[in-house]
Amino acid sequence: MRTKHIGERVPRREGGLKVSGRARYVDDWTLTGALYGVTVRSPVARGIIRQIGYPAGTPWEQFTIVTAADIPGSNSVANLEKDQPFLAVDRVQHAEQAILLLAHPNKSLLEKARRAVSLDIEHLPAVLSLESSLAQEQVVWGHNNVFKELKIEKGNVDGVLNNAPVIVEGEYWTGAQEQLYLETNGMIAVANPKEGVTVWGSMQCPYFVHKALMELFSLPMEKVRVVQMETGGAFGGKEDYPSVLAGHAALLAWKSGKPVKMVYDRGEDMAATTKRHPSRTQHRTVVDRNGKLLAMDIDFAIDGGGHMTLSPIVLSRGSIHAAGPYYCPNIRIHGRAVATNTPPHGAFRGFGAPQSLFALERHMDKVARTVGLSPVEFRRRNFIRQGESTATGQRIRESIQMEKLLHRALKETNYEKKVRLFAKQNLKAKVKKGMGVSCFFHGAGFTGSGEKRLASVVAVEATEQGKLRVLASITELGQGAVTIFTQIAADALGISGQDIEVAQADTAFVPDSGPTVASRTCMIVGKILESACIELKQTLIQNGLLKERYTSNAFRAACKKYVKQHGQLKSFAQYQQPSHIQWDDEKHEGDAYGTMAWAIYIAEVSVDLSTYEIRVDDFLALQEIGKVMNPLLAEGQIIGGVVQGIGYTLHENVIWNKGRMVNNRITDYIIPTSMDVPPVRVIFEENPYEFGPSGAKGIGELPLDGVAPAIVNAIESATGAAINRIPVTPEVLLEAMENTNE
């Protein structure tokens, strides 16, 4: 296939709308006669609702009030488990849980009323940390607090551990992280028994919302319509939560008979919606005399919050990535996702992998030091190679070249020389400098048989003007889906990008192409799109409307003609699982992913020992992501992901009190600004993936995965502080320094 668009720095297609303020986000849109809606939430982490009171002084009769009793269908959010109610009934399972909803045309009266509602909740003992949940200090979910437990096993770990002269142990912790997309969650709903339910909003997965609304209202498919508006960032934070908010807005609309708009303010969005799962990982590792890994015993635990939501799949991905890009004959990974009484944790770029990879890549440095090898040499000896198998027993089919990548990364950063130089300078300097490396992979698409189960569909249709319209439920979140789809379709058809339209993700018109998550948009859905385009082209050729070789003009003319003759020209394509993917869900065994993207990150930091200030001075991100579809957008994904990773490592500290986030303001929860970021140097290597469009792999999540360990490894190389947790606040650094000096 000739490519004219793929591989080019094609500017973002909707860029013109965005830079001129014309892009329409949900809050930019108002329906006449609309009410505003707000949520009354539990201040208590766990308890029994004794009474809801409406004290005198508020004209309650002017308000639409919705409680669980008003729900026409099922009061549970469609997800893996039916344990999350839209509105609490009797019991509160986590802080900030929604108890009732209010709507009114006047925002400030509404806010007053929200505060006036009195909640009488009897406190029950709550579980507020991962440790106390694991220890079952209280059982707050099921019979043992465990949402999901899994085991990945390869070889005979105990056999090696029992006979090992030395076992290197380590324990690592990561904190919660708020997605902090700049646009808060928002939704507009119109709902009544006659026409059904329609919502417009900020979201990643229109068909998740669609399913949730069908069940909430007991409505058939065609009576529910979900439309994605321009979405101001998501990063996983708009994967499952929009189902809840859409439900709330629709319930208020249903009861009031009026359109309802709900847009969270920043404080509510930060406190009540999902964040990255906090985690604890324990490693026990055995290495042979040549510095080769013999056994890895990994225990990975994540805090899922009050309801199960997506925790089992976050756990699965985190566990599968826990042994990283290394070959080891004996691996055991024990994973648990457990309940606490904080708001449910959810998806955030990387989906469990940044947590387990932080632990792994910190631990690799520790093991290297223990066996007397440099971090670089130890990793080099253990990289997985073609033909070898991962923790899940996935045999690597492609010719990965981690050694080559590492070699290049070291050269680009002048690594060896700098390490020696800094070691010398650090003896005297107040500001210590250090270099840190991390190596990792990220599997694109749903895990194992997930894509087969999704069986995603994409359609393309010719318009009356002879253009081609892409119909997919994939959402543009800023990652560039619309542009990438344009490039894929234009090249598959050999026409100009100007002749491609990408339809708004509206369930009334687009088929279910699966959710916009898991780095699957380009690699998985893009491939389906390519097939749909080819099929449409074949139809035109078979009908004698198009020759084998043609121009954009000829294609347009052929489309117009076909549409005139037959009314419409539309072709569908569905996901075809490559035959090499074999997966056993029960045992967590087999080909976890069709392919992986591979990366080496190197961070250079300086640590001021008088202020405990840490600065990242330089950052190299080298990755192999298959064919780079659009270098401009790909670089944007990498740089953006790395900077979120810097925040995760150094700045972003969710402070909890009794199950509530108490620093839920941008002033108090610090994300990187333009002053905090180093130059991020991005280098791509390309090793095309046979089953991706033009050889592309997934890229969305990869860049966040390896940032934290690279930086913390660099901090340790600068200061000797054996830090085992992020975020590295000054207190964490100080404590680690003191432990080191002892």
Add this chain to the structure above:
Amino acid sequence: MSKNRRRIEIRFRVNRKLRRVCVHPLTRLLDILRLELGLTGTKEGCGEGECGACAVLMDGELVNSCLIPAVQLHGRSIETIEGLSKRGRLHPIQQSFIQRGGTQCGFCTSGMIMASVALLMGKKHPSSAQIGEHLAGNLCRCTGYSPIVDSVRKVGKK
């Protein structure tokens, strides 16, 4: 609504046009723009002066419109993102943002661009460090900033 809600008349310019609104004296400029005048290009990211998504120019100075009450507006001249493109033609800074990946989700973009315009009014060729410093009050969660800094530094270049 409550009867004692005081409203005042404000006359000011928005994107060079004379405007008159009747609002409560504490109504935020952000709400006047978005709700009274339908200029929804200016965004709300935090509502407390911390993110810069709502940044506009007031008499040529960069301000966060979520912090400006109506009482301060009389006789002022406001410029918003909508005023930047002339007769449908994008301003060079807007073009640069598109070309260099300065916008992803777009939610910070209006504020970022207004902040950049403010900088470029005072300084034709700022360095990357100066740009970084100047934009420190505008948060972006998507781009990692360097594509934005690049967009500003290379305005007007091919």
